[in-house]
Amino acid sequence: MDRLVIQGGHPLRGRIRVSGAKNAALPCLAAALLTPDEVVLSNLPAVADIRTMVKVLQALGTEATLEPEGEGFELTARLTCAGSEDPKAPYELVKTMRASILVLGPLLARFGKATVSLPGGCAIGARPVNLHLEALERMGATIEISHGYIHASVKDHLKAIDHTFEKVSVGATENILMAAALVDGTTVLRNAAQEPEIGDLAQLLVKMGAQIEGLGTGILSVTGAGRLHGCEHAVIPDRIEAGTYLCAVAAACGDVVLDRCEPEHLRSLLDLLERTGCVITEREGQGGRQVRIQREVGQKLRSKDATTLPFPGFPTDLQAQVMAVMTQACGISVINEGIFENRFQHAMELERLGANLRTDGHTAIVAGPAELTGCTVMATDLRASAALVIAGLVAKGETIVDRIYHLDRGYAGLEKKLQGVGAHIERVGGGRV
């Protein structure tokens, strides 16, 4: 099992190129099921979850190739889904990546039936899928759950609905948006999630022939086409990867420019880091928008509070990383996790590194600045792992981050990108340390 070995105390200086967004790529891959034509998706991050989703699509009768782009941190997928008699997304694959549930809506819309393993919970929470299933039933699907699988079918075709989600859900919004894109008539989704990844999925569906209005608002209006056609699409930059590197500089000091980073997707984090005292600069570069962050060595950080909310609120996927930053800020920072029920597992590991914090339910109180000293810590989920890497970049001495397969699910070339800006970080095979 690979580990990361980090020698802390080195400021970060240079440029990092942001890869494509994992959480845009996954629904876009699932959308390929909606057409028999070839769909070409580029700027996919070269991470484990993308490879897993491609395996799920292949299990569902999709011809798929994945080719590396550029330096190998991105991939291009060519997908043609002729379909299969009895489309089934198996537990063996779904258990490793719960986003596999995103094939349910497209399969039902295209083939009228689907068998998808229940994703089950994960480290950060129970992760139910009731919002997905309720909306699909309202569209006319018959849903039965037995032996850990969702058995869904529809007599003739799904129908357009006017639906209000009981709770804002990224995945449920994406699942129903994809199903509605292939359904005759106009479906209205209210209390829909507004994350940029949903806008990117919508851009793909429009290229495939659907009409979608209301992007950037909580009310989406989707007019489906009886048949969708193939197209080419490059996914948006990963705002969470970008935010992770911004937090690394805020915690470890330095001066880094992120290439291909869309500031509008990160406005809440950029405002927060500016309020701590970091200098943030946005500009237009050759390959798209750029964001520069500066924190001079020795510069004090002001403590700030954060509460995670659906977009455009502060993203839950950056909560762990900001907690690592606030261990270095002067004063008390209050962090509330408003989305998931168990997303503070990184807190105990940060305490082992010397952070001064306490958690109580959905609230963490962080007192800083705390002197961090290196030790061995264990990653528990994707974004918690990133927080431990950030703390390791700050901690005096050597930090070893174990179980980094969690990181490999969502960060392409993390250690290489950090080495490129002066971090002393190496990946070593399990047991060789």
Ligand code: EPZ
């Ligand atoms: C997506 O997960 C992201 N994953 C998550 O990123 C992200 O943390 C989350 O959205 C919130 O922004 C992908 O896009 C692949 P939700 P998703 O449905 O869709 C509850 C990462 O680190 N809920 O918006 O599963 C749920 O329990 C990952 O990249 C129901 O109750 O999140 C949670 O409390 C982690 N019933 C809240 O809603 C449902 O049917 C938001 O979940 C669905 C969700």
